[in-house]
Amino acid sequence: MLQDNLLLIISLLFVVSMLTMLSDKVRISYPILLVIAGLGIGFIPGAPSITLEPDLVFIIFLPPLLYAAAWNTSWNDFWKFRRPIFMLAFGLVIFTATAIAFTSHAIIPGFSLPMGFLLGAIISPPDAIAATSVLQQLKVPKRITAILEGESLINDASSLIVFRFALAAIFTGQFTLWEAGANFLLVAVMGVVIGLAIAHVVYLIHRFLPTTPSIDTAITLISPYLMYIAAEHFHFSGVLAVVAGGLFLSFRSHEVFSYSTRLQAVSVWETLVFLLNGVVFIMIGLELPFIIKELGESSIFDAILYAVIISLVTIVVRILWVYPGAYLPRIFNKKIREREPRPTWGSVFIVGWSGMRGVVSLASALAVPITMSNGQAFPQRNLFLFITFVVILFTLVLQGLSLPWLIRILKIEAPESEAHHDHAIRLRLATAVVDLLEKSYTEESASIEAFIRIKERYQRMADIANSRLQKDENTQHAGAFLPKYRKMLLEAVQVRRAELAKMSRLREFPDELIRKRETELDLEEARLRK
Template identity: 40%
Template sequence: MTELEHIIWISIILIVITSVRSRLKLALPILLVIVGLILSLAQCFPVLAINPDIIFNIVLPPILFDAAWNTSIPDFKRQFSKISLLAVGLVLITTTVIAVVVHSIIPGFNWAISFALGAIISPPDAIAATSIAKDLPLSRKLITLLEGESLLNDASALIAFKCAIIALVSGGFSFWNAGLQFVIMGISGVAIGLSIGYGFVKLHRFLHGNSNVETFAVLLLPFATYSLAEHLAASGVLAVVSLGMYISWNSFSLFSSASRLQMSHFWDVIIFILNGLVFLILGMQLPHIVEAIPRSEIIVLTLYGFLIFCLLILIRLIVTYFFPLFSCREDKEDAAFQWRFRKEYIILSWSGMRGVVSLATAFALPLYANNGSLIAQRNTVLFLSFVVIIFTLVIQGISLPQLIKRITPKPNKQDKGKELNDLLIERSLSYLESLEIDRPLVQEVVQKMQVKLQNQREEPNDMKRSIKDIICRDEWRACYFDIELSMIQVQRKELVRSYQKGIYPLEDVRKKEFELDLWTANIYQEMKL
């Protein structure tokens, strides 16, 4: 069976699992990993080994770009100190502590291989926690912290891993050189991502508003950016994240409504396929990893893996305990972290599932050092990484939804979506009142629109156009559509202004933008009739 046939059959399994997931009441990533483990233990499906190059160059860029696109930049800036602590400080602390412990208790692990293992398992997965908790009542602040951490922690861990690999294959290690390389790779990665994003925004007009070309160009951007950054010895992860945030910030005015609608559906399908396949394939790696480990060592190494898993939880608990020290200001929201066992603190501490990036990083360990000697601990690192990943996904992943339901964190009481809808309607009514009515026809159109807006205020989800709104006279239709399109532009400007000031969450803004895009598409469709 060829690899293409493997992918086809795995995709069929993914569709079946997704179809029955609602009955099993398990988060999709956890269910996929468990099914993958069962398939591997039953040996009823050929093993499809993880290729690190495919994970880093094909799977990771679009997932990071999509996550960055859907990250609220105003919220990200407000919580940047805590996000930095999680994504950089916690990763480096975890890497160091794990390295010290592993070097002390596991025979044959020198400092270089110990730091490599620490870097491999230090970053939580970019999608596991948010996928599990997305339908649960989490506060806006907690969601921002989880999403922000997932954007940046892979970069910190991969840079630390590269430093450890240099020491491993060369036999020498310098903390000063490693720290300097860490900073240079991070800054250069951000610079590359922002430069490519700026260039795309400036050159976008040459695409002439073609939605197919725009969608294809945006799809290529994360791959090209990651490849270029890695080729220039910069952080590909930070380059893609910076690119995604920059394009997202400018997307409100950059793309047409038709392009945004097409991209939305296209990216939803792409991310669903990638996320589903990687978690299912992750669970199927068990035979490939176990076959290189002597049977007499499996139980001992599994216990070591469980010890490392417990240590990861303890480190995360301790670091998040000091969150109040990293608060930029004291307010009611930040006060939620002043007590040790506040609800958000407990959930954040338990949301540290590891995933496919950690396993792909482990597979990226070289087989030989520069002097030609075999790196004997490579298989052990692979096994320990896999055990830790499975423990975090199964134990934390299954228990996290129950934990959230039991302690019931306080959700936002304000209905921001309705508040945003009312604001846009008020701006539209103000715009209609400011119009110069020089003809009876314009007055008739304005009156109908005012009635329609009042109805939308009472039923904000009702976007259907009444048949009475459309009159067969071409002159009336042209006037109606012109004013309606102008009113939509007024709403768009207010929508962007409110988002960029951080008044409303990006989720509500994107939802309203989607409604306006549909509204615009319907108008253009009716204008063709």
């Protein structure tokens, strides 16, 4: 019944929201809590069982999640750290898939090598949301977060291409390495071409047509699905199409979007990504009891043993890869030594330990066909799903909960240069306003009180930023009042908000005027809290 399904979906969205609030209270990254909750919900007596159509999983979940990740990734950082990103996104994915393929083939009875590569393709890509949701609460070097975010964009594509070839080998029983390599390049390159082509069309629409913030936001929601479906229609990489298109439009967004469009689109996308991530974790939990019942010849104890061994292999393989990947290129290439600072062993370990699995692995596992081309059940499909879920649970809980502790133990901190750049930006922005007032509003800045106060405010901001850059004796004194000053401004917002509420209760002024002033207060508070 449509009503029952709709009620279930709404209930899941409500549960996701409640659990995320709980994660903020207990200071645990919300993907960790959601995956544990999904496990618990699945075993509640009477909990509904959900079966997702495999063909719809990629289309529903992947395009918006990939597009959002691409949009939030800096192209400059992506290109700056392209060497470690590509080594992780392509080299490590293939290395991990191979290690899991041979491990699973060796320990699981009746598990063929193509099935092992299919499992490896499912498990090989780490999830950036899981890692960055932990790292964003800590002050870590930008290099670490940029590498992890960039890796997650490309490794999704490379793992899904391996997934496609492994699935084809299972269906046809044939696999030729050189053909697979050539097809890999063709699928990847043409996926990028299609994504960029559609992104250019979307860019022209945003740039030259009379759109509104609502239309712009709607187009951003449509674009990833259009890129993905168009590329997949021609049997190319829909993932790389979305990633390439998202990176291009993100890089050009300042040219086409107004402030109102950015505010609206960011809010809509943050909500959408949050709900999609939450729902997919809960749904796999609801499927888990059915998966356990249908494990077939494997007992639950055997399946847990297989999953734990594969989880450990996944973690160890990543750590074994990151150290040679970080240091060997420096040994053989002088330009790398001159261009890049030597990474510490601790920061390299954090990159290796941040390989938590997440939504992409879940979507890939759910996308394994239910039946073969001859109508028979796909061999050990539920074992694929079970192992994937345990690997996600194992890596999220073990690595996710220990990551903040390891960062503190290893004393991984953002370098002073990152704070220096922030002060430099503040200085440049404040100086630009002062220059504007002195050149274009000379008389007003000397005679009108409002102009004088604005000039003094930005001159004070420039002085504080400059003193911090110079690191003189007055640095601490110059910025000491800022926390209390910001607290006062936030209290001023709350006082005005309370006064607006009083006006609304007494009906002294039209509601539309009160709502306009309330919107202004919302924007001011958002700026202060950022």
